[in-house]
Amino acid sequence: MVRSTASAPATVRTTWSAARARTRADAAPGERRSAAYLYILPALAFYGLFVLAPFGHSIALSFFDYDGISPGSWIGLANYKELLADSQTRGAFVHALVLVVFYAALPVAIGLLLAASLSRTRVRGLAWFRTVLFLPQIIPLVVVAVIWRYIYAPGEGPLNEALRATGLSGLARPWLGDFSWALPAVGIVGTWVQYGLCMVLFIAGVQKIPTSLYDAARVDGAGALNEFLAVTLPNLRNEIAVALTLTIIASLRNFDLIYLTTQGGPGNATSVPAFEVYNQAFEVGRVGFASAIGVTLALIIFAITIGVNRIAEARS
């Protein structure tokens, strides 16, 4: 294929027939490799138009001082320097990392616990449990936000009511309005949404593990913990990598839940990068700076995702 296109003689007609002859004679069977690009062209065109082009545009905007209306001016890396210097923006990134614990680490841990316990006992009505526990994933986030705003409501909210009813009224507080509790409170909502996904992934993974491995571990004298460490955990490596990738991305680019529950407040206590992008671009009117935050967030997500998958592959 390569040779036939590289050695193009003078007249087009002879080239064409010579290439065909040579393709038949000594090239690998099947169509020319370059034909493949033709097949992916439609999808690639859409991807380029709606993903790559806007992303490139955002990168470009991040080097400008631009308010979204009047012509911008080139300011080089100034937006990125400000991003590092500005405590409010830095805080948003720190909040995102805290949310990783609630969105990714906790759901994966809970999912593993559930999957591991299910691997040792046959539960009747497993499909029913799976459906119920997966439900938070299906409910639209807007509804989730409304549900939890109600649960967390100051004064008469069910959570505070429950605390008072059990004699823990000292703990009752306006959860989403409390400077130190608002972020964990939002995080718990993320845990509630994500653990079902992790659990379903892990249960599917556990069912693929040959039962003879569990039998072998039991005969070898492994208790529940060692059985988990020697059989369940290593065999779920791929599922854990997938779960971590999905949940970490979800936590870092979290916007809707914050927007619908706290709007980043109180103060900036629950502000996250994606919310800052929105805030800077559409409320403050600093599109260039917002782009810089967005690009930085994208790079962090890339880096963490690649890291997670590198670790998973290295172990396998």
Add this chain to the structure above:
Amino acid sequence: MATVRFEGAGKRFGGVDALVDLHLDIEDGELAVLVGPSGSGKTTALRLLAGLESITSGHVWIGDKQVDALPPRDRDIAMVFQDYALYPQMTVYKNLAFGLRMRKVAPGDIDGQVLTAAKTLGLEDLLERRPRELSGGQRQRVALGRALVRQPQVFLMDEPLSNLDAKLRTQTRVEIARIQREFGITTVYVTHDQIEAMTLGRRVAVMRDGRLQQFDSPKGLYDRPANLFVASFIGSPAMNITEGSLEHAGDGLAIAFGDHRLAVGRPESRPDDGIGAYAGRKVLLGIRPEAMADASLALGTPEDRRMTVRVELREDVGSDVYAYFEGGPPVSNPGLAESPTGDDDEAGGNRRRTFVARLSPQSKAREGDAIQIAINDRALFFFDPDTGVRIG
């Protein structure tokens, strides 16, 4: 090392009896084989012994300890699984060491024991490999090593050769027999393959539908099968079985089936028989393919011990010639027998019409030829047509 004893052991799954009232005494250092078709309860029995399934009724003993309620780790057993069940993320060394680590053996001792087991099985060069970097045969040796390294009281083997190719299977079979003898560890071996069972087992328990049919030496099973099922399960090619009627012939008996009639001999020449009581009645007749000979090569066989048949198919395998011909009518109660290959009833029923004889390679019998087959009357087996129990 220890004896193993099933004392009326039973297991129910839901409403299904997987194992019914199993009584079995396995001696110290013995290699006993549980053999039977799928669903016969052999694996269930093994898992009860391992503690991987809870017992529904009866008891299981290892040595002088009743182990019914003990978890697997407290039974001092080691098990080899059909799919090897090696921990994929661990090296061979760690796979071998895992059971010792779980038993809190001192690290220094672990190393010594692992290396000894590795040496016995020729695994020294593979210790740092992971299971997926090994061939099927090597994996099987690691699985054996993992069982061996702990020096347990009892080895349990669940179809350990099923995933190997034919040549490797024979090699590994010999290897297992060697190791078992060398270490003298009581071994319970489960297989569906009767050749494996007969070659490995000092005694073989034939199982069917959750029930023990017979527990005897391989020769005992072959020469004195307890019933039609054992008779048809043991032996390859399988015993030819047909329906016939026992008739008086002079001062002896004869069996008539299809177009054929064979002398059975005087009752006093078959002292352990109960066939006298069946004279004039329908019985089931079994003839082993290897009990037949080409009459032209077995001179001196009396006329009434020969049958004339037309050869339908001749298979020459070099050492033997298999001749297929029409025998007697099929058994009308096909549930009594079972072909070891697990043919469905209809195919089995049809095939039973066709007899197979294992003839000497000198036999000139060709397809289409009418030949005479000589039959040793000692090789005739008789079974009750209703129960399948052997009567002579």
